[in-house]
Amino acid sequence: MTQTTTGPAAVPRAADQDTAISVRDLRVSYGDFDAVRGIDLDVRRGEIFALLGTNGAGKTTTLEVLEGFGSRTGGTVSVLGLDPAVDRAALQPRMGVQLQEGGFVDELTVLETLQLWQRLVERPDRPERLMERFELTARRDVGVNKLSGGEKRRLDLAMAVWGSPELVILDEPTTGLDPESRRRTWDAIQELQDAGRTVVLTTHYLEEAEALADRVAIMHEGRVAVAGSLAGIVAAQPSGFSATLPGDVGELPVVGGTVERDGDRVRVRTEDLQGDLTAFLTWAADRGVRLSDLRAAPASLADIYHAVRTGSEQP
Numbered sequence: 001m002t003q004t005t006t007g008p009a010a011v012p013r014a015a016d017q018d019t020a021i022s023v024r025d026l027r028v029s030y031g032d033f034d035a036v037r038g039i040d041l042d043v044r045r046g047e048i049f050a051l052l053g054t055n056g057a058g059k060t061t062t063l064e065v066l067e068g069f070g071s072r073t074g075g076t077v078s079v080l081g082l083d084p085a086v087d088r089a090a091l092q093p094r095m096g097v098q099l100q101e102g103g104f105v106d107e108l109t110v111l112e113t114l115q116l117w118q119r120l121v122e123r124p125d126r127p128e129r130l131m132e133r134f135e136l137t138a139r140r141d142v143g144v145n146k147l148s149g150g151e152k153r154r155l156d157l158a159m160a161v162w163g164s165p166e167l168v169i170l171d172e173p174t175t176g177l178d179p180e181s182r183r184r185t186w187d188a189i190q191e192l193q194d195a196g197r198t199v200v201l202t203t204h205y206l207e208e209a210e211a212l213a214d215r216v217a218i219m220h221e222g223r224v225a226v227a228g229s230l231a232g233i234v235a236a237q238p239s240g241f242s243a244t245l246p247g248d249v250g251e252l253p254v255v256g257g258t259v260e261r262d263g264d265r266v267r268v269r270t271e272d273l274q275g276d277l278t279a280f281l282t283w284a285a286d287r288g289v290r291l292s293d294l295r296a297a298p299a300s301l302a303d304i305y306h307a308v309r310t311g312s313e314q315p
């Protein structure tokens with residue numbers, strides 16, 4: 001299916017010292033299917049921004065527009081002060097990109113691939129440094145078509161961070177990596193930020209976003225459902241407590257939050273943790289109900305993601 005496009009809808013906003021990416025009302029349609037349905041995004045310079053979301057939410061489509069590979073149906077997009085649909089050539093030296101599936105020349109070895117990259121990319125760097133950084137030195141003379149999935153992912157990442165560009169866009173950088181390689185990739189992403197670079201990444205691993213991202217956006221069905229700093233979006237969500245009941249205890253107390261029951265396990269999500277927990281404990285004490293495994297906890301990113309996925313968090 002081909003993308004429908006009416007070209008850039010408007011001139012992007014002027015470059016802002018603090019803003020790396022600004023997206024307003026971005027829309028992308030494939031034929032009559034609306035993959036991205038009017039999203040706004042702001043990525044600040046020097047931050048790590050994670051785009052999360054369900055399968056088919058529109059993350060890759062959005063990244064492709066930012067990278068200048070995908071065309072949009074509507075909206076304005078500014079990347080490092082430029083419109084990627086118009087200024088891709090000017091952006092290329094300033095931006096490193098890792099696509100979801102890298103394309104290599106099968107006939108080349110790892111070293112030859114990086115040497116070719118050295119000739120193509122305007123930012124200076126050395127194949128040896130990148131092979132060392134991404135544990136590919138032992139595979140330097142191996143054809144890229146013989147690499148494992150994880151090794152290919154690391155080679156792809158090496159090419160994206162080549163010469164430490166101003167902005168790095170990574171589409172699922174750690175998918176298929178073993179835990180140790182994932183950890184090293186996180187270190188490499190963190191190093192980019194320490195050097196003042198901006199990183200935008202997509203991931204299905206919530207712990208990855210929690211470990212790395214300053215701010216996140218969760219997409220669902222072409223829209224941004226939730227966006228902000230991790231601390232901010234978690235604080236805006238109801239907390240919860242859970243406990244296991246000893247058996248049949250009759251009617252549970254009425255509390256302000258939502259009560260879910262699964263066998264003897266009861267879970268309450270509430271805006272008023274102290275009030276509802278007090279009511280629950282008072283009810284248990286009055287009836288001599290002995291609760292076990294009682295836990296109170298703030299909302300987690302997983303809770304928020306679940307709420308987005310199940311539609312209880314509407315955009």
Ligand SMILES: Nc1ncnc2c1ncn2[C@@H]1O[C@H](COP(=O)(O)OP(=O)(O)OP(=O)(O)O)[C@@H](O)[C@H]1O
Pocket residue numbers: 001002030033035053054055056057058059060061062
């Ligand atoms: N070239 C295309 N033609 C038609 N539909 C497409 C095309 N590319 C993507 N889509 C559809 O657009 C929607 C968004 O796809 P996209 O790849 O952006 O999602 P995603 O959030 O990256 O998903 P995932 O997490 O599964 O990688 C999906 O429903 C997908 O099938």
